[in-house]
Amino acid sequence: MTDKPLHIETAQLIIRHLTLSDLSDFIIYRSNPEVTKYQGFDVMTIEQAEDFIKDNSNKYFGKAGEWVQYGIENRATGKLIGDCAIKLDKYDPRIAEIGITISHLEQQKGYAKEVLLGILAFLFDEIKIHRVxxxxxxxxxxxxxxxxxxxxxxxxxxxxxxxxxxxxxSEFQYAMLKKEWDDKK
Known part of the structure; x- marks a missing residue:
C-alpha cells in the first residue's frame, strides 16, 4: 500500500516510526514485567530493544502478513509514551490486526483510547480497510x-x-467493520 513512513497525529499524540533516539524511553516500559504481562512478548534487555528498533526501521505499513511497530509520542513533551503495531492480514490485506502498549508511567490518562481511535480513523477513513x-x-x-x-x-x-x-x-477476539465505524460518526 505504501513505502512511506506512517505518521498519524491526534490531539495529544503522534504515531510514527520508532527511532534509536526512542531507546531510553522505550526500554523503561518494555523492560517492565507489569507492562508485558498481557502482551505477546516478554521483557527486553537494552540490547534486544535496540535490535528491535533497528529491525523495525526497515519495515513500512502495507506489507501483508508483517507486523510493524510504531512509536507513540507525546506531542507536548516529545517523549515516547508507548508503541503500537499494525499488521495487514497475509491473505486479505483489507483486514488489519492492531495492538497497543502504553508505558506504565503514562497509563490511566486516556492515551490508549486516543491512539486506538487515531489508528482506526487512519485504517478505515484513509486506507479503507474493511475490518480491524x-x-x-x-x-x-x-x-x-x-x-x-x-x-x-x-x-x-x-x-x-x-x-x-x-x-x-485464554484470549478474546474483538473486531470492528468499516460500516460499524462509519455508523458511529
Whole structure:
C-alpha cells in the first residue's frame, strides 16, 4: 500500500516510526514485567530493544502478513509514551490486526483510547480497510473495557489457546467493520 513512513497525529499524540533516539524511553516500559504481562512478548534487555528498533526501521505499513511497530509520542513533551503495531492480514490485506502498549508511567490518562481511535480513523477513513481485529488476553480487563467503550464486538473466546510465560492463557477476539465505524460518526 505504501513505502512511506506512517505518521498519524491526534490531539495529544503522534504515531510514527520508532527511532534509536526512542531507546531510553522505550526500554523503561518494555523492560517492565507489569507492562508485558498481557502482551505477546516478554521483557527486553537494552540490547534486544535496540535490535528491535533497528529491525523495525526497515519495515513500512502495507506489507501483508508483517507486523510493524510504531512509536507513540507525546506531542507536548516529545517523549515516547508507548508503541503500537499494525499488521495487514497475509491473505486479505483489507483486514488489519492492531495492538497497543502504553508505558506504565503514562497509563490511566486516556492515551490508549486516543491512539486506538487515531489508528482506526487512519485504517478505515484513509486506507479503507474493511475490518480491524484485536486479540486480547482474557485477563486484560483494561484493554477489554477500552475495546467495548468504542463498540468493538467480541467475536470469539479462545480457551487456553496460547502457551506463554510458562502457562496456558485464554484470549478474546474483538473486531470492528468499516460500516460499524462509519455508523458511529
Amino acid at each position: 481485529v484485536e486479540i486480547v488476553d482474557a485477563e486484560n480487563i483494561a484493554s477489554i473495557n477500552l475495546l467495548k467503550s468504542i463498540d468493538f464486538r467480541q467475536e470469539g473466546h479462545f480457551i487456553e489457546n496460547i502457551f506463554f510465560k510458562g502457562k496456558w492463557g
